[in-house]
Amino acid sequence: MRNEHKRIAIIGAGPGGLTLARILQQAGYEPAIYERAASSAELQQGGTLDLEENTGQKALRSAGLLENFLAACRFEGEALKVTDKQANVFYEEAAKQSTIKSAAGGGRPEIDRAKLSSLLFQSLRANSIRWSHKLMQAVPLEHGRHELQFENGHTDQVDLVVAADGAFSRIRPLLSGENAAYSGVSMIELNIINAAAQFPELAAFNGTGSMFALDDQKTIMAQFNGDDRIRIYLGFSAEREWLDNNGLDYTEPASVKRKLLSLFEDWSEELKNYILHANGPITPRRIYMLPVGHRWENKPGVTLIGDAAHLMSPFAGAGANLAMLDAAELGEMIIHHSDLNEAVQAYELKMFEYAGELAAETQTNMALFFSDQAAQKLGEKMKAIIGGQQI
Ligand SMILES: Cc1cc2nc3c(=O)[nH]c(=O)nc-3n(C[C@H](O)[C@H](O)[C@H](O)COP(=O)(O)OP(=O)(O)OC[C@H]3O[C@@H](n4cnc5c(N)ncnc54)[C@H](O)[C@@H]3O)c2cc1C
Structure with a gap:
């Protein structure tokens, strides 16, 4: 028995929430998707994101959207130059010809955040996002159920609430005492x-x-x-x-x-x-x-994905990639486990490991970017990474 009959709510229509919604819809689920913004135009769209093979691209593959992404992304955006304040170049990398428009994906091609959002929005069933629904709180009920209370007076009772509501999540306090x-x-x-x-x-x-x-x-x-x-x-x-x-x-x-x-x-x-x-x-x-290695004790009926779970600085370009990977991991667990709470637990254990590693790497990078001879150190690090990939 799978979990289609369970009522699942996703709070937040960022990269994490949208990817999870798509994966669940594809498998026949009808999650309720709540977003505080009034429309997609109102969402803060921000800059360009590089989606990495083993995280963001992997999630898009699970969502059946990798080909659409490859048609929309910019491989030339992978080019990178690192300099010091005198513009002395310590590292320079052109876009990798080998990955250009490769149907298998690969590399870290760039996509504007607005384009990624619209690709995900268009993949959802019409009218599946409930706009202008700002969650105020989720109140625990019996048997792991929660009542969701929204600013506009709407309420909903659900078997699982997935917090994809970003850095200042309203749901995180149910699971963790940590704040951004x-x-x-x-x-x-x-x-x-x-x-x-x-x-x-x-x-x-x-x-x-x-x-x-x-x-x-x-x-x-x-x-x-x-x-x-x-x-x-x-x-x-x-x-x-x-x-x-x-x-x-x-x-x-x-x-x-x-x-x-x-x-x-x-x-x-x-x-x-x-x-x-x-x-x-x-x-x-x-x-x-959030603290590096942020984790919590599992509680039935509620979990966190993306920035709500492991907000980190942008110095490894990992945030959106991880939000989407979380969505794919949680989505697959829900689809393939017969018990919803076991599915959530399995997702959390896996996510704590990979997110912890990336949070630590991000923290190391942030210290490096603001250290003495930062350009030289980053240049050496990039050469080591690229050298490692070529072996
Ligand atoms: C300057 C900067 C540069 C970055 N560059 C990169 C990069 O190059 N690569 C990368 O991978 N990541 C990057 N990131 C990080 C990336 O933007 C985030 O990690 C990613 O957007 C997280 O996705 P999410 O779905 O978890 O949350 P979000 O994108 O924050 O989405 C949360 C959604 O929830 C909604 N919401 C919030 N509260 C409520 C509520 N109470 N009720 C209903 N809805 C609510 C919000 O309106 C929003 O739509 C960068 C971040 C910054 C600040």
């Missing part, structure tokens, strides 16, 4: 719209993928997106309140750019061009994380 805490890194996101058309020299310097300049405990991390935009994350090792106390008025782009240029005064002109040419939205971002 400030990681020690703050970012200011800049955007250069129509980059190749307007600033061909900068576009050529950047290359078709990512450019990471690391020095003086600061970063300029730039990524070409599919819409000819370069999205830039200026990273700072800083106290939690720095984004509020640094004197920047984020609504005044010209003065923000002047101040930022002064913070990067002795960096090379090519690198300062990322600030000088910024012509799009400017967004301050505090980076939060």
Whole structure:
């Protein structure tokens, strides 16, 4: 006996929630999908994501969407350059020709987050997402059931609630006393719209993928997106309140750019061009994380996937990949176990292992990015990784 007759709710329509919804729907389930945003247009869409073979791509294969992804992704986005503040190059990698449009997948090709979301939305049955449903709390009932209470007054009683509601999950407190805490890194996101058309020299310097300049405990991390935009994350090792106390008025782009240029005064002109040419939205971002190796005691009828389970900083590019892998692992367990609680337990045990490893790697990377001679160290690390892959 499988679990089709059980009522399953998914809270959150990010990469994790959508992937799980698709996998369950494909197997004949009808999960209730609740999302606080009013529509897909309102969701914060963000930048480009590189989906890795053994995580994000594996999940898309389970969801029957790998081919759609391969048709939409950008293999040229895999290119990477690492420099110090004088633009000395410590590592440079062109997009791998071997993976270009390979039907088997592979590599870490890029896809804009908005494109990935729309690929997942379109794969779901019509009208299956309940928009404008902000979960306020999940109240435990008997036999592992929960009552979901929403801000708009709606309630629902379910056999399993899956929290895919991100960094500040409303459901996490049912399972864990841990909260998302400030990681020690703050970012200011800049955007250069129509980059190749307007600033061909900068576009050529950047290359078709990512450019990471690391020095003086600061970063300029730039990524070409599919819409000819370069999205830039200026990273700072800083106290939690720095984004509020640094004197920047984020609504005044010209003065923000002047101040930022002064913070990067002795960096090379090519690198300062990322600030000088910024012509799009400017967004301050505090980076939060859960403790490395976050886990909890299993409780019937409730579990966490994605950032709700293992929020980590973006320094291994793992978050969306892991959210989707969690969805695939949990989905497969639900489909193949006859007992829902055993399925959840099996998923959690497996997920704690792989997520713990990636959280530790992410933490090591974050320390590296803000250490002395960071560019040199990252260059050596990348060469070792690529060398290892070639063996
Ligand atoms: C600057 C930056 C760069 C990043 N770059 C990368 C990268 O290159 N590669 C990568 O893999 N990851 C990256 N990430 C991480 C990635 O964005 C997240 O890990 C990923 O989005 C997590 O997916 P999720 O589905 O768990 O949660 P989310 O994407 O956060 O989705 C949660 C959803 O739940 C909804 N929600 C929240 N609360 C409620 C509620 N109470 N009721 C109903 N709905 C609710 C939200 O509206 C949202 O739609 C980056 C993150 C940052 C901050």
